[in-house]
Each structure stands twice: as structure tokens, then as C-alpha cells.
Amino acid sequence: MAPTSSILWRNLRVHQIYGANTDVGKTVFTTILCNAVAKRYKRDQTFFLKPVSTGLAQESDSWSLLSAISEHIARRAEHGPGWLFLETAGGVHSPGPSGTTQADLYTPLRAPVVLVGDAKLGGISQTIAAFEALKIRGHDIEAVLLFRDLEYKNYVYLRDYFQTRGHVPVETVSPPPAQCEDDSSETASMLSYYDSASSEDGMAGILHALDQRAKDRIARLDSMRDKASNTIWYPFTQQKLLTPDRISVIDSAHGDYFQVLDSESQSSSNRPLLKPAFDGSASWWTQGLGHANPQLTLAAAYAAGRYGHVMFAEAIHEPALALAELLLKELGNPRLSRVFYSDNGSTGCEVAVKMGLRAARTRYGWAPGERLEILGLKGSYHGDTMGAMDCSQPCAFNEKVEWYDGKGFWFDYPTVQCTNGKWTVAVPDALRNDLGDSTQFASLSSVFDLDSRTRDGQFEGYKRYISETLEQLHDQGRRFGALMLEPVVLGAGGMLLVDPLFQRALVEVVRASSHLFETTAPSSPPTSDEHASSWSGLPVIFDEVFTGLYRLGRFSAASLLGVNPDISVHAKLLTGGLVPLCATVASEPIFAAFASDDKSDALLHGHSYTAHAVGCQVALESLSEMQSLDARGAWDWAKANGWSAAQTPPDTTMTAASVINSSSSGDSSDVNYSKGLVWSIWSRDFVENVSQKMDKVSGVWALGSVLAISMRDEKGSGYKSNAAVSLRTALHKGAGSWNAHTRVLGNVFYVMGGQKTDKETVEELQALILDFLDS
């Protein structure tokens, strides 16, 4: 099922005719436009497409309808220069055959719009409302046409109104003559009417404006790469190596796809300019509910209309309060009671660190200037701002940053991968003496069956190793202020799936080891009334910026570990990828560490755009939509793709000694099912198949919407490796009418969908990936 392409051709001007209401004269105006083209652009062909009357609109769903329209238009575009007017049905919000309203239905085509205004009583309001409905869906409204009704003269008001709304030209023609009694008179009368209306100078001006706007749009698209290359400083890009042809010019985005300028169209006039590209990095891991999701757009518009932006210190607004309450409730972590807002994951993590360090310092009685470090995992990365960077060990992202001063100890750990068809917890060579050999599991769910695994010797081995390491650090006199983890998956660090048992062990040991962190008698020991929310050892911070809010299939990634952090950080999917927002959520004892009669003891941190009302409103919409998808089983198709209990095959190949099944009863099925299944949109068969392409692949995992494939690199893995580039290039080449835009992390190729990505799309991507791996 190929995705819909936006319609833009060099030799065919395509316009959508929308009506401000039903019965405003769309067909009449479309006919006038066709006649006017025929009169003035004699070399051009003219086409009129009304899906309702052609039967195209009988297509059962939006996708079938749009692809039928695209095909129809492509056939017309093959025959030289021309114009095509696509008439929509009814008003902008009249439902189409699939129930989607016209404004939403045709959004992916994104052809420029001619809006037929309403000349009747009340028509000013209808016309403006229609304009706004189209505008917030990203339609470009190029002209407003309406009848020159001399009674209400709506056009007089609308002309001024649209002059100040982007100089949209408003043109009128006289209304059609009264209907004749017999057919032949009616035909003659209308022919004469069309002839004279299409000859009016105003219509010539409109066609000229439409033509010019189309040429300008194409010229802008054609020139953007070169201009960008001279103007823009790109993130995470060695620009010396970036040639302009490799810059993706994105005209718009809809659902899972960008609409990208196809460079090959620049040398061929009968090729569409825009090509859909699957957004394989989910726009740097932010996308959830699809680009240009109208529900989120409306929420954003509502909050912008209600508040704009209002400052937040010592203030409250409904979206911020409602979102805080929702997060606290749905995270299901009884420790958490306070929400601190910022505007991106990196700063949200810095806030979390400030919170954790202060709580530890006051608990352990350290002086304010004391150098405190972070306990974390090798390769973890919490963002690009200086403080967040300092929470990571030296790596490609920070080691050349002049002010970088990493403060921490970062544990090495076992990772989870499917290798040659087997789900393996791989222990790094350096840890073999301490943690033993790698182990194989019957399924990914078995790896996540922590209730069973915490009863194993492996758990005790992990805890022993962690305790011994902490003792050594304590003996070296190092002071730690927080344990900071990305639960389950390290994102920027290379899409590494950490053995969840190791993370569970780390949290448990840290919480049980206050004696290894305090260097003097605690100044404020936890009191018995702090009960459930009190922290021990060190404050535990979970950076769920990437992993949380359904990215890994669950509302919180912490639930996959069965651990309740003292501070957790949420961004990215929080707003479904529409606007930046971050929430750092903390426990009451952490909050209390800042309480004092001295104002300077407060958490002196606040971005200008803290708790932006638009972000909070969009987050409310986004979270409730994702929860509703979850509740109505929207991912059942994915769960049934080999991940559900019934589909986990009994293990027949591994020896009892080498295999740890998911349950001590010997049943290899997913005992986690009742506690929440571990699943992915990427089918289990596909993942296991990829893992067997041993000549190219060293390991693969999939969880929630994420797929990560480690490509073999004999010269070594890591961000500087180019081993994943050829797979990225293959996806970029794509499947003819569409391709996939992805980022890579060194030798790791990753791709992820949103929470609305469908089965067919995933299957097509899987096929592309396998094609490459089999080549």
C-alpha cells in the first residue's frame, strides 16, 4: 500500500476547489475557471475532476480515494502543460465516503486551494470559518472566489479581510442567470453566462496569480537546498561533508510521511516533484500520532487562542494543572507527586540532576561546593546542553566540547539482542569473570520476566558485582548524588537494549547501600512518616525522554523494570511530537530538599517558555489519544505478530543449561502477558529472520515501535562507524514511488514508527530491509 504523494507537477497546475458551504457555486466556479484557462492559456489542456461525480469517491477509504485521484492526475500530467481543478464535495467539513471531512480528507494531497466563498446572508462568517479550517490543516489558500451578490455584498468585507490575511486575492463574478423553463434555453443561457464570466478581467487576474504562485512555489523548492547549505548550521552534521543534494527538502508532512522534493524531478517535467518518505527516525524520536494530526493541531490552536504564552512562576493555568494531574496518575508511581515543567529533554534532565544532587547533598550533609558525581551506564546520553552532557562518560558527542567535564561512574552491563535467531543476554568480555557467560532465552518476554529472573543466580551475581564496584568507589572517596538511567534502552548512545535485570539490580543495590554514599552522618535522615516516597541510597532518576510514553509499548518504561524512580523525565512523545515540552516529575522528599526560608535555596530554574500552555494542551490531547489507542486494542495486530503468549514457541534447540525460560515451571510462553506483554510493531519472525543475516548483522532487537539493527563492522562499532550507511542508503532509494528517511547511530541502523503506523506500512519497510540484507 504505497503512501499518498502530495500533488505538485511542473507541467500541470492542480488546484483544489473547496466550498465555504454547500450550494455556494463550486461547480459553477470550477467551470468558469476551466473556461478561463481555455481562453487564455491556449496551449494548455484543462481538466476537471469531481471525485463524487466520477465515482472515485465511492472508494471505501481515504487511502483508496486519494491514490485513485493521484493516479488519475498522474495520467493527465503525462500529456504536456495543463490545468486540473479538483472539486471537493459540500463544505470544508462535509464528510467524505470514509467519514473523514473534506478538509482532512484531501490534506495529504496539499494542492493549492481556491476557496469558493459564500455570498448569501451569513456567508462572511462561513467563508472565514472555512478559511481558518483549511489554514490550520496546512492548506495554502491562493484565492477566494464568490458571486457578486449586490444585496449583501459579502465580497466587500471579505476583500479587506483577506488582504490582511496573507494578501489572498478575492474575486467575484456575477451570479448565474435565473433558471430557464426548458432544457435547451437553460443550456444556451448557461453557455452564454460561462462565456462572459470566464472573460471577465478578474478571472484573468486570478489565473495569473495562481500560475505565478505555483511557479514561485516550485522555484522556492528548487532553490532551497543551495540556500540552506549557505545559510543553515545543521545539528549533528559534519557540514563539510554535506553536499546540497543530500539535504531533504520537506514540503510538508502527513501521518508517517514527509513529502520531500524528488531531485530527479528537476530534470524531468513529467515527474511529480514530491515523493513520500517514511519518517524513520520519527523526527528524532518525537512522533507519535502522525504529522499534522488534526486533533493535536486543534488543541494547539485552542491553547494559542486562549493563552498565547503566559509566564508560569507563581501562576497556574488549566492545561498545566490538568497535565500534571494526568501524568502523576498515569505514571502509576506512588513516589511521584510534583511536576516541574521545562521545554526539552536535555533541560528536563538537567533539572532532574539539580533535584537529585540537592536532595543527596542535604541528606548527607555535604557542603554546596562539593564535587558530586552521577552513577550511570556506559553510553548513556541525556542531552546536548552542558549540564546534561556532564552526566555522560566521554563519547563522540561530548569529548570535543571544550567545557565538557564528565562527572560520574558509568557501569558496563549486559545487553539484549537477537542473534542468529536466539534472544541473548550478552555479557561484555570485560565482565565475564564477574557476571558469567551470555545466556539465551526462549523469547524477549522471557528476558523481561523479571519476577522469575530475580529468583535466579544471575540476579545475585549482578547485585554482587554492583555492590563490589560501589564499595571500591566508596573507598576511593568519590561522592555520588544520583543514579541516572535511561530505562531499558539507551537512545543516542547507540540504541542499546540493556538487560532489564541489570538495571533492576542496580536500582536495588543503590537503594540498599546508603552506607556506601554517606561520608558523614546524614544531616536529615529519612523519617518514618516519609514512607513510600522516601528515597534511600541515592535519588533514582529515570530519563524516559526517549523510552517513555508508549515508545517501548508502555505508558512508562519504568514499568518494564518494575522500578519506581524518585524522579522521572518525560518529553518527545509527551506532545506527540508537535511542540517542545518536558516534564520532570519528582517525589515529595526531593521537593522538600529545596524548602527553606531562604529564597535562594529554591530550585532557581525556569525557562521563558516553561509550562507553555500550547505544549500542555497538546500533551493532554496526545496522552489521552495514546491511552485510548491502548485501551481499544489498536496494537493487537502487532502483539499478534509473534509476541503474544500463544505464539511464543517452546524452545527445542537450546540445552537446559544454556536456556533460561520465562517461567520456573518450564513454560516458555509469555508469563508477562497478564502483567503487560512485551511486544513490537516489528514482527517477531522478521526480527529473528534479520538476526540470521550473520554476514551483515551482528544483532537486532525490537520493542514497541523501535527496531535497532547492529551492522557488523570489523573496524569497530560506535558513532564514528559507517557500517549502517549502506542500509540507510538502500532505504533512502526506497521502493519507487516512496522511500524512507532515517538516521543512523554509527553501526546501528534504527527505524521506528509512530503509535498510528499501520501493519501494511511496517510490512513494506520490513520487505525493504530484508531486500537489502539479502542482496
Ligand SMILES: C[C@H](N)[C@H](N)CCCCCC(=O)O
Ligand atoms: C535528538 C536527541 N534528543 C539528541 N539530542 C540527539 C541524539 C543523537 C542523534 C545523532 C544523529 O542523529 O546523528
